[in-house]
Amino acid sequence: xxxxxxxxxxxxxxxxxxxxxxxxxxxxxxxxxxxxxxxxxxxxxxxxxxxxxxxxxxxxxxxxxxxxxxxxxxxxxxxxxxxxxxxxxxxxxxxxxxxxxxxxxxxxxxxxxxxxxxxxxxxxxxxxxxxxxxxxxxxxxxxxxxxxxxxxxxxxxxxxxxxxxxxxxxxxxxxxxxxxxxxxxxxxxxxxxxxxxxxxxxxxxxxxxxxxxxxxxxxxxxxxxxxxxxxxxxxxxxxxxxxxxxxxxxxxxxxxxxxxxxxxxxxxxxxxxxxxxxxxxxxxxxxxxxxxxxxxxxxxxxxxxxxxxxxxxxxxxxxxxxxxxxxx
Numbered sequence: 001x002x003x004x005x006x007x008x009x010x011x012x013x014x015x016x017x018x019x020x021x022x023x024x025x026x027x028x029x030x031x032x033x034x035x036x037x038x039x040x041x042x043x044x045x046x047x048x049x050x051x052x053x054x055x056x057x058x059x060x061x062x063x064x065x066x067x068x069x070x071x072x073x074x075x076x077x078x079x080x081x082x083x084x085x086x087x088x089x090x091x092x093x094x095x096x097x098x099x100x101x102x103x104x105x106x107x108x109x110x111x112x113x114x115x116x117x118x119x120x121x122x123x124x125x126x127x128x129x130x131x132x133x134x135x136x137x138x139x140x141x142x143x144x145x146x147x148x149x150x151x152x153x154x155x156x157x158x159x160x161x162x163x164x165x166x167x168x169x170x171x172x173x174x175x176x177x178x179x180x181x182x183x184x185x186x187x188x189x190x191x192x193x194x195x196x197x198x199x200x201x202x203x204x205x206x207x208x209x210x211x212x213x214x215x216x217x218x219x220x221x222x223x224x225x226x227x228x229x230x231x232x233x234x235x236x237x238x239x240x241x242x243x244x245x246x247x248x249x250x251x252x253x254x255x256x257x258x259x260x261x262x263x264x265x266x267x268x269x270x271x272x273x274x275x276x277x278x279x280x281x282x283x284x285x286x287x288x289x290x291x292x293x294x295x296x297x298x299x300x301x302x303x304x305x306x307x308x309x310x311x312x313x314x315x316x317x318x319x320x321x322x323x324x325x326x327x328x
Contacts, residue, residue: 027253027254027257028254028266030250030251030253030254031250031251031254031266032266032269033250034246034247034248034249034250034251034254035251035266035269035270035273036269036273037242037243037246037247037250038243038247038251038270039116039269039270039271039272039273039274039277040238040242040243040273040274040277041116041239041243041244041247041274042107042112042113042115042116042274042277042278043112043274043277043278043280043281044235044236044238044239044242044243045059045104045107045112045235045239046107046108046111046112046281047231047235047281048228048231048232048235048236048239049228049232049235050225050228050232050236051104051108051218051222051223051225052101052102052104052105052108052218052221052222053101053104053214053215053217053218053219053221053222053223053224054218054222054223054224054225054228055100055104055236055239056097056100056101056103056104056210056214056218057211057214057215057218057219057224058224058226058228058236058240059100059236059239059240059243059244060097060100060207060208060210060211060214060240061211061240062236062237062239062240062241063207063240063241063244063245064204064207064208064211065240066241066245067200067203067204067207067245068204070200070204071200071201071204071205073200074198074199074200074201075198075201078197078198079197081197081198081201081202081205085193085198085202086205088189088190088192088193089189089190089193089201089202089205089206089209090205090206090209091189091209092185092186092189092190092193092202092206092209093186093205093206093207093208093209093210093212093213094209094210094212094213095182095183095185095186095189095213096182096183096186096206096207096209096210096213097209097210097211097212097213097214097215097217098178098179098182098213098214098217099179099180099182099183099186100179100210100214101214101217101218101221101222102175102176102178102179102182103115103119103175103176103179103183105171105175105222106118106119106172106173106175106176106179109167109168109169109171109172109175110157110158110163110164110167110168110169110172110173110176111164111167111278111283111285112274112277112278112281112283113274113275113276113277113278113279113283113285113293114156114157114158114164114167114172114275114278114283114285114289114293115172115176116270116271116274116275116278117153117156117271117274117275117292117293117296117297118153118156118157118172118173118176118177118179118180118296119176119179119180119183120149120153120180120271120296120297120300121149121150121153121176121177121180121181122180122181122183122184122187123149123299123300123303124146124149124150124180125180125181125183125184125185126184126187126188127139127142128184129184129185129188130188133188141303142303145299145302145303148295148299149295149296149299149300151292151295152292152293152294152295152296152299153173153176153177153292153296154173154292155288155289155291155292155295156285156289156292156293156295156296157169157172157173157176157289157292158172158173158286158288158289159173160288160292161286161288161289161291161292162286162287162288162289163286163289164283164284164285164286164289165284186206190202190206203248207244254266268297268300268301271293271296271297272297275290275293
């Protein structure tokens with residue numbers, strides 16, 4: 001996401017702390033550019049040729065190279081972040097680290113195109129977690145669409161129907177679901193800690209915590225190669241700087257200037273672009289997998305469009321966003 005993902009968290013945090021020049025920019029092109037950056041994340045990860053733990057840990061560590069100085073500037077301007085919000089940022093980062101490891105494993109098992117679509121299962125998990133933690137009532141439309149989404153995920157991953165030759169459908173879906181659940185928890189904590197004076201600092205702190213969590217889980221599970229060689233370093237740097245930091249900057253700047261329905265529709269370009277990029281690097285999802293991807297994207301779009309209309313009408317509704325970066 002992510003910030004593999006990051007677009008959803010950015011939407012939850014976008015407020016008056018966003019610099020005025022960014023808010024006066026052209027939000028639609030910036031949102032499209034952010035979606036393009038995010039959609040390339042899975043391809044960058046796969047092309048790096050590294051294992052799940054290595055990719056997750058190094059993408060976070062490399063992203064900190066850019067996030068740390070940006071955070072230092074923000075803290076000098078806005079002051080230190082309150083301690084209780086820092087704890088939320090750290091907790092969110094731990095979940096983000098778990099998400100990144102499982103998401104990378106999903107990419108390796110079912111491919112970049114399908115894994116990016118599978119991550120949208122967080123749209124199911126996020127409202128359920130919000131219900132458990134905050135008592136937010138589930139929308140009737142969500143209750144009806146959730147089974148459709150789960151069917152689409154099963155089709156896209158290949159658990160139902162035929163999977164791409166050489167892929168492991170069951171492992172891909174399980175890892176994708178675990179990534180979606182962890183990412184939904186990340187979004188919830190970032191939402192609870194958002195709306196303050198800081199916009200860069202929460203991302204930096206959560207990314208540092210994600211690096212630590214990914215280092216521990218990845219080290220125990222897949223091992224971490226701190227010298228993957230070239231061109232792996234180049235692809236991982238692109239994953240960190242383009243799929244994570246640059247994507248977050250574009251999305252955070254764009255979303256405050258967009259209507260909710262427009263923002264949701266533009267962010268749905270991410271799985272569509274990722275699917276196309278996966279085809280370009282030689283992935284060949286089966287017809288049933290492609291049908292599942294279409295079903296997932298359509299269900300997410302329909303839910304986001306309906307929620308955006310209700311939000312514009314003055315009613316507050318929980319809307320799960322999509323990942324920067326993985327997302328991812």
